[in-house]
Amino acid sequence: MNSLVTKSVIRAVLLILLQGLVFRRIAFQMGDFAFIHLFIYPIIILLLPIRTPKILQITIAFLVGLSIDAFYSSYGIHASAMVFTAYIRNFIIKLLEPHSGYNVDESPTLNKLGFSWFLSFASILFFVHLFFYFSVEAFSFVFFFEIVMNTIFSFIASILIVVLYQLIFRSDY
Amino acid sequence: MKNILLIFIKYGTHLLFIAFQIICFVLIVNNNKVHGDIYDNTKSIFFENFNNKIDQLSDYLKLDEQNDSLVRENAKLLDIIINQNNTSRTYTTTDSSLLQQYSFIPAEICNKTIHLRNNYFTLCAGSTNGVKPMMGVISAEGIVGITTRVSDHYSKVIPMLHSQSRISASIRGLAFFGNLVWKNNDPKIMTLEAVPKHAPISIGDLVVTSGYSSIFPKDLPIGTISNFEITKGSSNYVIDVKLFNDLNNLSYTYLVNNKLKEEKLNLENNIDE
Numbered sequence: 001m002n003s004l005v006t007k008s009v010i011r012a013v014l015l016i017l018l019q020g021l022v023f024r025r026i027a028f029q030m031g032d033f034a035f036i037h038l039f040i041y042p043i044i045i046l047l048l049p050i051r052t053p054k055i056l057q058i059t060i061a062f063l064v065g066l067s068i069d070a071f072y073s074s075y076g077i078h079a080s081a082m083v084f085t086a087y088i089r090n091f092i093i094k095l096l097e098p099h100s101g102y103n104v105d106e107s108p109t110l111n112k113l114g115f116s117w118f119l120s121f122a123s124i125l126f127f128v129h130l131f132f133y134f135s136v137e138a139f140s141f142v143f144f145f146e147i148v149m150n151t152i153f154s155f156i157a158s159i160l161i162v163v164l165y166q167l168i169f170r171s172d173y
Numbered sequence: 174m175k176n177i178l179l180i181f182i183k184y185g186t187h188l189l190f191i192a193f194q195i196i197c198f199v200l201i202v203n204n205n206k207v208h209g210d211i212y213d214n215t216k217s218i219f220f221e222n223f224n225n226k227i228d229q230l231s232d233y234l235k236l237d238e239q240n241d242s243l244v245r246e247n248a249k250l251l252d253i254i255i256n257q258n259n260t261s262r263t264y265t266t267t268d269s270s271l272l273q274q275y276s277f278i279p280a281e282i283c284n285k286t287i288h289l290r291n292n293y294f295t296l297c298a299g300s301t302n303g304v305k306p307m308m309g310v311i312s313a314e315g316i317v318g319i320t321t322r323v324s325d326h327y328s329k330v331i332p333m334l335h336s337q338s339r340i341s342a343s344i345r346g347l348a349f350f351g352n353l354v355w356k357n358n359d360p361k362i363m364t365l366e367a368v369p370k371h372a373p374i375s376i377g378d379l380v381v382t383s384g385y386s387s388i389f390p391k392d393l394p395i396g397t398i399s400n401f402e403i404t405k406g407s408s409n410y411v412i413d414v415k416l417f418n419d420l421n422n423l424s425y426t427y428l429v430n431n432k433l434k435e436e437k438l439n440l441e442n443n444i445d446e
Contacts, residue, residue, distance in 0.1 A: 054185075054186040055185050055186055055189055058186060058189050058190055058193060059189070062193045062196075062197075065197075074201075074205060075200045075201065075203075075204035075205065076196075076197040076198070076199075076200030076201035076204065076205075077201055077205070079193070079196075079197045079200070080193075080194060080197035080198070083190060083193040083194060083197065084190075084194070087186070090186075136201065139207070139208045139211045139212075140211050
């Protein structure tokens with residue numbers, strides 16, 4: 001149990017730094033409109049142990065979002081998206097529950113629950129997160145086209161990175 | 174108390190979610206310029222719509238009153254037409270002031286300053302010519318200023334190009350009016366303030382005197398709108414007006430004598446009593 005908390009904290013700190021210092025600087029442009037942004041930090045929320053109290057999950061999401069915002073100097077935008085993702089996560093976990101159920105002490109990693117389960121879990125939450133994030137960033141559905149394009153392209157790039165990350169760190173990280 | 178705690182335990186996640194989203198919204202609107210602007214704009218559109226609806230409703234409720242006044246006015250006009258047609262030879266006005274409300278006194282400029290912040294003109298016409306304080310001064314192209322002190326043969330004028338001058342001006346064809354003041358030190362440009370931002374103005378519109386002050390006659394051309402903007406947070410335009418008049422190159426002026434001025438001021442000041 002204790003090692004699970006330690007793991008989660010270390011993972012969160014490392015991923016926040018990685019996002020803020022490395023992935024923040026990487027942005028591809030295709031044509032005039034489509035920007036590809038790499039967002040990997042939602043994985044912090046995705047990989048929280050399933051048994052984590054929901055209130056704690058949302059609070060962690062808010063704090064992580066605020067620290068990402070500090071890097072992006074966009075106060076509240078990432079935090080808002082993160083809180084939303086954490087809120088949705090519980091419903092998705094319930095929705096995707098396998099017949100054998102979860103081991104509630106574990107994190108829902110690719111290694112534990114299999115490739116296809118993890119892919120659908122991460123895809124849903126990443127798509128929701130990115131769509132929410134770009135909507136809040138644009139702050140107006142006047143820019144709906146830009147929001148959708150940003151979401152789709154960033155989603156593809158981010159989910160690739162996340163699956164690679166899970167494949168590389170086969171142990172619980 | 175117990176119930177409140179129970180509710181919080183049951184719906185805590187949802188409440189916390191909503192609370193965090195509200196905090197984020199406040200953070201976003203207050204700290205990000207673009208988002209704050211969009212929020213302010215949306216808010217103002219919403220409330221403007223709401224106010225317009227209220228205005229329309231109150232206009233509708235006032236229709237009866239307006240109808241009455243229009244009927245009365247129609248009756249009066251009808252009365253005049255009938256009187257004129259029937260008794261055109263005997264109908265004469267006994268009050269000569271109604272025939273000519275304004276008369277003009279020509280005056281030459283004796284001395285002037287132009288490039289100071291507070292300029293003064295001196296006219297070679299004084300009380301012997303019928304000049305009084307607080308008379309309007311105009312030229313062939315536009316307006317010049319207002320007299321302040323008058324001696325026997327001279328009078329001092331505060332021109333438009335004075336930091337304290339305030340001239341009531343409106344835009345031709347519109348009933349909106351505002352104050353014309355001199356802010357920048359360019360003697361060709363003045364600033365029209367206090368025109369509400371819903372007035373449909375555009376660059377090139379003619380700015381004229383409003384006639385509300387009883388110093389200048391109505392509809393004297395002053396200049397054209399050369400630029401306008403709305404300062405942030407204000408509901409009024411700031412309009413730059415390019416003057417027709419070049420006060421640098423001006424030697425003859427006319428003083429406006431409004432015969433009904435005393436009457437109007439007396440009537441208006443009676444409200445205080």
